[in-house]
Amino acid sequence: MDTLTALATQEYKYGFTTDIESDVAPRGLTEDTIRLISHKKGEPEFMLEFRLKAFRQWLKMTPPTWPNVTYPEIDFQDIIYYSAPKPKAKLASLDEVDPELLDTFAKLGIPLNEQKMLANVAVDAIFDSVSVATTYKEKLHEAGVIFCSFSEAIRDYPELIQKYMGSVVPVSDNFYAALNSAVFTDGSFCYIPKGVTCPMELSSYFRINNPDTGQFERTLIICEEGASVSYLEGCTAPKFDKNQLHAAVVELVALDNATIKYSTVQNWYAGDKDGLGGIYNFVTKRGKCAGKNSKISWTQVETGSAITWKYPSCVLLGDNSVGEFYSVALTNNMQQADTGTKMIHVGKNTSSTIVSKGISAGKSNNSYRGLVKVLPNAENARNYTQCDSMLIGHDCGANTFPYIEVQNNSAQIEHEATTSKISEEQIFYFLQRGIPQEDAISMIINGFCKEVFRELPMEFAVEASRLLGMKLENSVG
Amino acid sequence: MLEIRNLHATVNDVEILRGINLVVKPGEIHAIMGPNGSGKSTLAKVLAGHPSYVVTQGEILYNGRNLLELAPDERAREGVFLAFQYPIEIPGVSNASFLRLAYNQKRKHQGEEELDPLEFDDLLQEKIKIVEMDKAFINRSVNEGFSGGEKKRNEILQMAVLEPQLAILDETDSGLDIDALRIISNGVNQLHTDTNAFIMVTHYQRLLNYIQPDFVHVQMNGRLVKSGGKELALLLEEKGYDWIKDEEENRQTAASN
Ligand SMILES: Nc1ncnc2c1ncn2[C@@H]1O[C@H](COP(=O)(O)OP(=O)(O)OP(=O)(O)O)[C@@H](O)[C@H]1O
Ligand SMILES: [Mg+2]
Numbered sequence: 001m002d003t004l005t006a007l008a009t010q011e012y013k014y015g016f017t018t019d020i021e022s023d024v025a026p027r028g029l030t031e032d033t034i035r036l037i038s039h040k041k042g043e044p045e046f047m048l049e050f051r052l053k054a055f056r057q058w059l060k061m062t063p064p065t066w067p068n069v070t071y072p073e074i075d076f077q078d079i080i081y082y083s084a085p086k087p088k089a090k091l092a093s094l095d096e097v098d099p100e101l102l103d104t105f106a107k108l109g110i111p112l113n114e115q116k117m118l119a120n121v122a123v124d125a126i127f128d129s130v131s132v133a134t135t136y137k138e139k140l141h142e143a144g145v146i147f148c149s150f151s152e153a154i155r156d157y158p159e160l161i162q163k164y165m166g167s168v169v170p171v172s173d174n175f176y177a178a179l180n181s182a183v184f185t186d187g188s189f190c191y192i193p194k195g196v197t198c199p200m201e202l203s204s205y206f207r208i209n210n211p212d213t214g215q216f217e218r219t220l221i222i223c224e225e226g227a228s229v230s231y232l233e234g235c236t237a238p239k240f241d242k243n244q245l246h247a248a249v250v251e252l253v254a255l256d257n258a259t260i261k262y263s264t265v266q267n268w269y270a271g272d273k274d275g276l277g278g279i280y281n282f283v284t285k286r287g288k289c290a291g292k293n294s295k296i297s298w299t300q301v302e303t304g305s306a307i308t309w310k311y312p313s314c315v316l317l318g319d320n321s322v323g324e325f326y327s328v329a330l331t332n333n334m335q336q337a338d339t340g341t342k343m344i345h346v347g348k349n350t351s352s353t354i355v356s357k358g359i360s361a362g363k364s365n366n367s368y369r370g371l372v373k374v375l376p377n378a379e380n381a382r383n384y385t386q387c388d389s390m391l392i393g394h395d396c397g398a399n400t401f402p403y404i405e406v407q408n409n410s411a412q413i414e415h416e417a418t419t420s421k422i423s424e425e426q427i428f429y430f431l432q433r434g435i436p437q438e439d440a441i442s443m444i445i446n447g448f449c450k451e452v453f454r455e456l457p458m459e460f461a462v463e464a465s466r467l468l469g470m471k472l473e474n475s476v477g
Numbered sequence: 478m479l480e481i482r483n484l485h486a487t488v489n490d491v492e493i494l495r496g497i498n499l500v501v502k503p504g505e506i507h508a509i510m511g512p513n514g515s516g517k518s519t520l521a522k523v524l525a526g527h528p529s530y531v532v533t534q535g536e537i538l539y540n541g542r543n544l545l546e547l548a549p550d551e552r553a554r555e556g557v558f559l560a561f562q563y564p565i566e567i568p569g570v571s572n573a574s575f576l577r578l579a580y581n582q583k584r585k586h587q588g589e590e591e592l593d594p595l596e597f598d599d600l601l602q603e604k605i606k607i608v609e610m611d612k613a614f615i616n617r618s619v620n621e622g623f624s625g626g627e628k629k630r631n632e633i634l635q636m637a638v639l640e641p642q643l644a645i646l647d648e649t650d651s652g653l654d655i656d657a658l659r660i661i662s663n664g665v666n667q668l669h670t671d672t673n674a675f676i677m678v679t680h681y682q683r684l685l686n687y688i689q690p691d692f693v694h695v696q697m698n699g700r701l702v703k704s705g706g707k708e709l710a711l712l713l714e715e716k717g718y719d720w721i722k723d724e725e726e727n728r729q730t731a732a733s734n
Contacts, residue, residue: 420568423565424528424529425565426565426567428525428527428528428549429561429564429565429567429619430550430567430575430579431526431548431549431550431553432525432526432549432550432553432558432559432561433553433575433579433582433635433639434550434553434554434579434582434583434586434639435550435553435575435578435579435582436550436582437550439578439582443570443574443575443578444567444569444570446569446570447567447568447569447570447571447618448568448569450569
């Protein structure tokens with residue numbers, strides 16, 4: 001019997017009135033819902049306390065209105081916050097998969113076996129995903145790296161969770177972070193011990209028994225002294241989800257001389273041409289460079305979702321610590337994105353780099369919002385920000401909102417911004433050399449995004465660039 | 478190879494070409510001269526299929542096919558090449574990758590294997606000699622920050638790589654220093670065979686000292702009003718365009734009487 005069922009049939013502790021036999025919580029959010037989630041997951045007491053504290057905070061908060069995006073008000077009492085993960089029926093072969101999805105896979109150049117995994121097709125014996133995953137896990141184990149689901153981590157490493165969870169993004173940080181802290185269902189946990197360089201890139205979709213982590217995902221990565229890791233989140237394949245609201249929290253902690261590189265490719269369903277049905281992606285991502293000489297680097301390629309609201313940030317506490325943010329955000333049709341970063345310089349000789357590339361097409365709206373903050377004790381802080389926008393067509397918009405707050409005058413802050421357009425004459429130049437329009441656009445866009453793609457792991461970069469090309473098909477008139 | 482019959486074309490509803498007739502056979506070199514604004518670049522762009530130009534009358538046959546039915550990129554893959562009067566800059570796209578993509582599109586079109594970056598680099602090293610260009614240029618972004626003359630030379634490099642059947646050079650000689658003019662002319666002469674043809678738009682007779690045209694045409698007001706051999710260019714250099722203008726006006730009054 002698995003732990004979940006065991007706990008679910010356990011004696012009823014907290015006096016909540018919900019039917020504990022049910023695999024689905026009733027709609028809406030009350031303390032009872034939270035007790036149910038925690039109970040169903042068999043969590044220790046501290047976890048329930050954490051959730052309840054977050055929930056009580058959340059009740060006092062309101063959704064942020066400052067982002068440059070518009071959407072109908074969300075009814076938080078109309079959401080189901082818990083349903084037990086059900087295994088999806090495996091398909092026998094790729095023939096059973098939606099041909100449109102296969103077409104997309106082909107365009108992205110995703111290898112056959114990965115296609116199968118993504119489309120939930122049983123994988124051939126030789127390339128058995130379980131065995132791949134097992135060797136993966138063994139290798140990590142040898143190195144002493146912990147990489148598991150958040151639920152497993154709560155069960156197996158409660159002291160690490162207790163020490164670090166909420167230490168970077170406090171429960172009261174913002175409305176959606178508070179909501180996530182109250183109701184998160186699962187996510188990823190990784191811990192790199194002292195002095196260890198993680199022997200491979202950690203990828204969220206290779207995690208064993210990867211459940212549908214759902215709409216409130218939580219990730220925590222801890223790099224001990226002198227350790228380093230590169231973590232990949234998401235994939236270029238299109239991702240559909242019946243849940244419209246997604247509010248994830250990602251926390252990174254880098255101790256002395258540690259390095260964390262976190263790369264994301266996000267391609268969630270963006271809705272139809274009129275913007276109907278797309279995902280709202282409201283994420284809080286933050287890294288703490290807690291130790292001296294530590295480094296946290298965010299790289300993101302954001303192409304999906306109807307609305308994107310995210311600001312992967314770095315708090316540069318340790319002296320000589322380094323924060324980086326490399327971002328490509330593409331919006332098309334009715335998509336809206338308000339994304340950027342915050343670099344908070346606290347320690348001495350801290351430095352940060354921000355490279356943001358916004359591409360807007362169709363009727364979309366793309367905003368960069370960035371904060372560079374230098375606190376009084378941050379001697380010799382340095383920041384370089386480069387913020388480029390590209391417009392495709394005449395109906396889209398691009399905005400930049402750079403905020404700079406400097407409280408120590410030894411700081412050196414540089415900011416560069418450009419806006420460009422793909423002109424009809426440029427396209428004609430390509431055409432005249434025999435290059436079709438679609439290739440022309442993807443070549444120009446690739447050139448535009450070069451500094452960001454360079455930061456991605458090689459294979460990912462190739463897929464990401466194809467993805468952008470595909471997202472822009474038919475978008476130059 | 479190319480046959481233009483009574484071609485009329487407009488841009489923004491203004492008629493610029495008003496009845497062009499021209500026949501170009503394989504192996505021929507044609508020069509088109511004419512005053513500023515007479516529609517020479519317009520003719521070049523119409524041949525290449527620029528979307529701003531609307532053909533309102535007439536037809537263009539290319540190797541027996543209706544050229545106007547082909548999309549601009551198809552025309553290019555079929556061997557029509559335009560060296561632009563004002564080559565455009567494409568930031569972020571390297572000359573080498575741009576050229577390779579163009580070259581491979583053409584290979585693919587002809588049912589040939591595409592070249593990988595290494596194989597293509599060998600080819601490019603050969604071609605770059607034709608235009609005596611510094612190798613550093615192939616890794617720079619297409620035309621970005623190139624001087625006027627360097628841009629023109631880059632156009633010829635592209636031509637050398639793509640080996641078009643019909644090349645239209647729109648004032649490729651303008652803005653070139655004396656050495657560059659000689660180099661580019663040599664390039665054209667090397668690439669010229671008896672199966673391809675060139676249309677060269679130019680303002681200067683001196684280009685024709687290097688490249689021997691079979692025909693020289695004078696374009697005025699959207700028409701080719703006078704054609705001749707190489708000596709016509711010398712005459713134009715000496716006497717300007719006024720006498721042709723007069724001739725043309727006389728002819729027109731005669732026609733309308
Ligand atoms: N997009 C446009 N909109 C309006 N007028 C145009 C446009 N393009 C060209 N023209 C006009 O068409 C006429 C012919 O231009 P074209 O560039 O073909 O001349 P040209 O013979 O090449 O001149 P030059 O010797 O100066 O290069 C000019 O009067 C020009 O202003
Ligand atoms: Mg011209």
